[in-house]
Amino acid sequence: MVILMKKFAYITGIFLCLGLLIALFIIIKLYNKPHVDVESTKADYIISIENIVREFEENEEIANKKYLDKIIQVEGNIIDITLTDGNGTITLDSKNSGKTVVCSMIASENIKVVGLQKGNKITVRGICTGYLMDVMLVRAIIVN
Amino acid sequence: MRFITLLFILITGLYVSAQEKYFTKQGYISFFSHTSVEDIKAENNQVLSIIDFSTGEIAITVLMKSFAFEKALMQEHFNENYVESDKYPKATFTGTIQNLKDILEGNNTIAEIKGKLTIKGITKIVTIESKTVIENDSITLKGKFMVTVADFNIKIPAIVRKNIAESVEVTFLLNHQPYKK
Numbered sequence: 001m002v003i004l005m006k007k008f009a010y011i012t013g014i015f016l017c018l019g020l021l022i023a024l025f026i027i028i029k030l031y032n033k034p035h036v037d038v039e040s041t042k043a044d045y046i047i048s049i050e051n052i053v054r055e056f057e058e059n060e061e062i063a064n065k066k067y068l069d070k071i072i073q074v075e076g077n078i079i080d081i082t083l084t085d086g087n088g089t090i091t092l093d094s095k096n097s098g099k100t101v102v103c104s105m106i107a108s109e110n111i112k113v114v115g116l117q118k119g120n121k122i123t124v125r126g127i128c129t130g131y132l133m134d135v136m137l138v139r140a141i142i143v144n
Numbered sequence: 145m146r147f148i149t150l151l152f153i154l155i156t157g158l159y160v161s162a163q164e165k166y167f168t169k170q171g172y173i174s175f176f177s178h179t180s181v182e183d184i185k186a187e188n189n190q191v192l193s194i195i196d197f198s199t200g201e202i203a204i205t206v207l208m209k210s211f212a213f214e215k216a217l218m219q220e221h222f223n224e225n226y227v228e229s230d231k232y233p234k235a236t237f238t239g240t241i242q243n244l245k246d247i248l249e250g251n252n253t254i255a256e257i258k259g260k261l262t263i264k265g266i267t268k269i270v271t272i273e274s275k276t277v278i279e280n281d282s283i284t285l286k287g288k289f290m291v292t293v294a295d296f297n298i299k300i301p302a303i304v305r306k307n308i309a310e311s312v313e314v315t316f317l318l319n320h321q322p323y324k325k
Contacts, residue, residue, distance in 0.1 A: 035216040064233055068209060082170065087189050089170050102169060104189050104210070129209035130233045132192040133169060138210055 038141050043073035043125050053099035056131035073125040078118050088113035103140035112142050166283045166320035167194040173316045177309040186211040193318045200244035204237040226298045235263045263296040283320040
């Protein structure tokens with residue numbers, strides 16, 4: 001009887017330890033959850049700069065509901081490009097419409113950003129964070 | 145007399161060059177929370193700031209979702225639970241430089257900006273001190289101030305209360321260029 005009890009306590013102990021380890025593993029995994037990988041994720045919307053900016057201008061609330069946190073892909077001409085303290089920012093315009101998208105590039109794209117200049121036509125994919133004077137994208141990558 | 149004329153030209157010259165609007169779309173604002181458990185930092189490089197140097201008025205807008213955290217989980221909690229950025233996507237500051245004359249005349253480089261800070265739909269009156277650098281074609285504001293999290297109805301759950309500071313340090317660097325329409 002005593003041996004059985006001992007065995008029982010032993011097995012419970014092992015299970016408890018295992019449970020704790022698994023819980024710890026899950027917590028660490030959750031804590032270190034990676035950011036959305038824009039590179040390997042398909043765009044939710046492939047849209048022209050003119051159209052997305054117009055949607056925000058017409059009704060920001062509706063556009064916010066539609067586009068916030070979504071992956072947006074746009075194509076345009078570079079009208080401004082800066083790289084300060086490792087943060088690349090590209091402003092894209094289409095057809096000189098005055099409607100622009102500002103893309104904060106992800107740090108791993110810096111090498112590509114350095115090789116670009118004003119006037120280049122590029123396609124960018126990033127996460128939409130909203131609208132100020134422009135539509136804003138973050139964690140953006142250059143598609144081509 | 146010559147000295148006075150020179151001084152007059154200098155001052156009016158400064159005024160003329162300053163009586164314009166300056167703005168930036170790529171201002172930098174970060175905030176930093178320090179506790180003994182962990183340090184948390186988030187950075188935003190998409191800050192919109194406009195200064196009207198004829199009146200000393202400043203308007204700053206940031207998108208909450210543009211704050212980038214090192215950990216995706218923190219960013220998620222910040223947006224979904226703490227600032228509810230779907231409901232309140234923007235934080236704003238509108239204020240006036242109180243000592244504009246001193247700044248424009250170059251007697252002082254620390255601007256005292258009093259205004260309204262709105263986060264999560266709640267507005268508080270704050271006074272921010274900012275180092276001000278006026279150059280030919282740019283006006284840079286740089287400084288820090290503290291924000292008390294509870295002032296803006298941001299509730300931190302008990303389980304992470306030790307991880308997040310009661311007041312966070314906000315740092316800003318806004319390099320304004322002349323505003324052209």
